[in-house]
Amino acid sequence: MAAEDNNPNKALTNTRFSDLNPPISEPVLDALSRSGFEFCTPVQAATIPLLCGYKDVAVDAATGSGKTLAFVIPIVEILRRASPPQPHQVMGVIISPTRELSSQIFKVAEPFISTLSNVRPMLLVGGAEVKADMRKIEEEGANLLIGTPGRLSDIMERMDALDFRNLEILILDEADRLLDMGFQKQISAIISRLPKLRRTGLFSATQTEAVEELSKAGLRNPVRVEVRAEVKRQKDLTSSQQVASSKTPSGLHLDSQPD
Numbered sequence: 001m002a003a004e005d006n007n008p009n010k011a012l013t014n015t016r017f018s019d020l021n022p023p024i025s026e027p028v029l030d031a032l033s034r035s036g037f038e039f040c041t042p043v044q045a046a047t048i049p050l051l052c053g054y055k056d057v058a059v060d061a062a063t064g065s066g067k068t069l070a071f072v073i074p075i076v077e078i079l080r081r082a083s084p085p086q087p088h089q090v091m092g093v094i095i096s097p098t099r100e101l102s103s104q105i106f107k108v109a110e111p112f113i114s115t116l117s118n119v120r121p122m123l124l125v126g127g128a129e130v131k132a133d134m135r136k137i138e139e140e141g142a143n144l145l146i147g148t149p150g151r152l153s154d155i156m157e158r159m160d161a162l163d164f165r166n167l168e169i170l171i172l173d174e175a176d177r178l179l180d181m182g183f184q185k186q187i188s189a190i191i192s193r194l195p196k197l198r199r200t201g202l203f204s205a206t207q208t209e210a211v212e213e214l215s216k217a218g219l220r221n222p223v224r225v226e227v228r229a230e231v232k233r234q235k236d237l238t239s240s241q242q243v244a245s246s247k248t249p250s251g252l253h254l255d256s257q258p259d
C-alpha cells in the first residue's frame with residue numbers, strides 16, 4: 001500500500017469528483033462519498049476525464065498516488081454506458097503484477113462495480129487451482145477480469161466460452177513491474193486476444209524503454225499523464241505537492257490545477 005509520504009490525502013487537487021467532465025454518475029459519486037472521497041488526487045483529476053472521453057492514456061504515477069480509482073471509476077462509467085453484458089462477455093481486463101495488488105484492486109473496485117446491476121467482476125490470480133477458476137467462470141459468468149498475467153493468459157487460452165469481442169477497456173497496472181518480472185510474453189498473448197478497437201490505460205512508476213515499447217504496441221495515440229512531486233516554494237519548503245500534467249501526442253498540454 002501507499003507509503004506515508006505518498007499519501008494522496010496530502011496531495012489532493014481542488015477538483016471535486018462532482019466537477020469532472022464528462023460527469024461522474026450519481027451512484028459512483030455516492031460510493032465515493034461513502035468512502036469519504038470528495039476531491040481528486042492529481043492523477044485522478046487528469047486521467048478520469050481522458051479515459052471516460054474515449055482516449056488511451058499512458059500514466060506516469062508513483063505508488064500511492066491514487067491510481068487505482070483513476071482507472072476503476074472510468075471502467076465503471078464506461079460499463080454503465082455500454083449495453084448490459086451477457087454472462088460470459090468480458091467488457092474489461094485489468095492486469096497487475098502480483099496477487100496482492102490484484103486482490104487490492106478487486107477490493108477497491110467492488111463497491112463501485114456493485115453500482116452496476118449486471119457486471120460480475122472475477123479475481124484471477126495464481127495459487128488456487130486453475131480448474132476451480134474455470135468452473136466458477138462457467139457457472140457464474142465473468143464480465144470484468146482482474147488478475148495476474150500468467151493466470152489471465154492461461155484462462156483466456158483454455159476457455160473458449162469467454163467472449164472478448166465487445167471488450168471496452170484494458171488496464172495495464174504497474175507496467176514497469178509487469179515487464180521487470182518477465183511477463184512480456186503473457187501480456188502479448190492477452191493483448192493478441194483482445195479487439196483492437198478498445199481503450200487502454202497503461203500505468204507505470206518509471207518510464208523505461210520496455211514500457212515505451214509496450215505503450216507503442218498496446219495503445220493508440222495515447223495522452224501522456226505525468227504526476228510528479230513538486231516542492232512548494234512559498235509557504236513550506238519541506239512539504240511536497242503532486243502535480244499532474246498531460247499532453248496529447250501532438251504536444252497540446254492539458255494541465256490539471258493543483259491546490
Ligand SMILES: Nc1ncnc2c1ncn2[C@@H]1O[C@H](COP(=O)(O)OP(=O)(O)OP(=O)(O)O)[C@@H](O)[C@H]1O
Nearest residue numbers: 001002008037039040041063064065066067068069
Ligand atoms: N481522492 C482521494 N481522496 C482521499 N484518499 C484517496 C483518494 N484516492 C485514493 N485515496 C486513498 O489513497 C490510498 C492510495 O491509493 P491507491 O491505493 O489507489 O494508490 P495507488 O497509486 O494505486 O497505490 P498502490 O500502488 O500502493 O496501490 C488509498 O488508501 C486510497 O484509499
